Amino acid sequence: MTAAPTVVLVGPMGVGKSTVGRLLADRLGVGYRDTDDDIVTAQGRTIAEIFVDDGEPAFRAIEKHAVSRALTEHDGVLALGGGSILDPDTRALLAGHRVLYLSMDVEEAVRRTGLNAARPLLAVNPRKQWRELMEARRALYEGVATAVVATDRRTPEEVTQIALDALELKEA
Numbered sequence: 001m002t003a004a005p006t007v008v009l010v011g012p013m014g015v016g017k018s019t020v021g022r023l024l025a026d027r028l029g030v031g032y033r034d035t036d037d038d039i040v041t042a043q044g045r046t047i048a049e050i051f052v053d054d055g056e057p058a059f060r061a062i063e064k065h066a067v068s069r070a071l072t073e074h075d076g077v078l079a080l081g082g083g084s085i086l087d088p089d090t091r092a093l094l095a096g097h098r099v100l101y102l103s104m105d106v107e108e109a110v111r112r113t114g115l116n117a118a119r120p121l122l123a124v125n126p127r128k129q130w131r132e133l134m135e136a137r138r139a140l141y142e143g144v145a146t147a148v149v150a151t152d153r154r155t156p157e158e159v160t161q162i163a164l165d166a167l168e169l170k171e172a
């Protein structure tokens with residue numbers, strides 16, 4: 001039997017997908033799943049290790065498989081890896097799902113993630129990399145989204161409440 005997530009969360013690294021995703025799942029009384037965690041469990045290595053050992057294209061192929069699988073297996077809140085929307089097949093799979101894009105501006109992004117070696121895409125000059133990353137991705141996130149919630153200067157609880165209202169989801 002195939003399932004479909006109640007809501008799929010997309011957005012860049014550190015925007016709060018895991019934090020807000022867990023709060024949303026609690027409020028809705030459903031489970032939380034994260035495709036980055038699925039990949040780490042299945043591979044027995046960190047995301048950074050996969051990037052370093054196999055390269056980004058190999059990671060994206062693993063990710064594409066993990067996302068398509070989770071979309072048919074999970075019936076709660078599903079957070080996708082920040083770059084998963086780069087794949088056109090993944091974007092097509094998201095059509096018909098309730099997709100929440102959590103957004104933030106570049107300054108908030110730098111504040112939240114800083115210089116974190118566990119995020120391989122931001123290892124050098126994070127502000128410039130954030131700007132370029134968001135220029136390349138903003139339209140893709142917006143294109144798959146059925147709702148957008150800006151997280152800048154909002155607490156995770158505030159973001160969660162706004163998301164519930166925007167998605168018109170009833171609490172458990």
Ligand SMILES: Nc1ncnc2c1ncn2[C@@H]1O[C@H](COP(=O)(O)OP(=O)(O)OP(=O)(O)O)[C@@H](O)[C@H]1O
Binds near residue numbers: 012015018154
């Ligand atoms: N609304 C918020 N305001 C301030 N800080 C936040 C907010 N939401 C999350 N954070 C903090 O930002 C950091 C990143 O949050 P989180 O891990 O939930 O993001 P993510 O989108 O799941 O990132 P990743 O790409 O690593 O999966 C955490 O330290 C978290 O506590």
Ligand SMILES: O=C(O)C1=C[C@@H](O)[C@@H](O)[C@H](O)C1
Binds near residue numbers: 036083
């Ligand atoms: O935005 C990205 O490209 C990424 C986001 C993370 O969730 C991880 O999937 C990985 O670090 C790559």
Ligand SMILES: [Mg+2]
Binds near residue numbers: 019034079
């Ligand atoms: Mg996360």
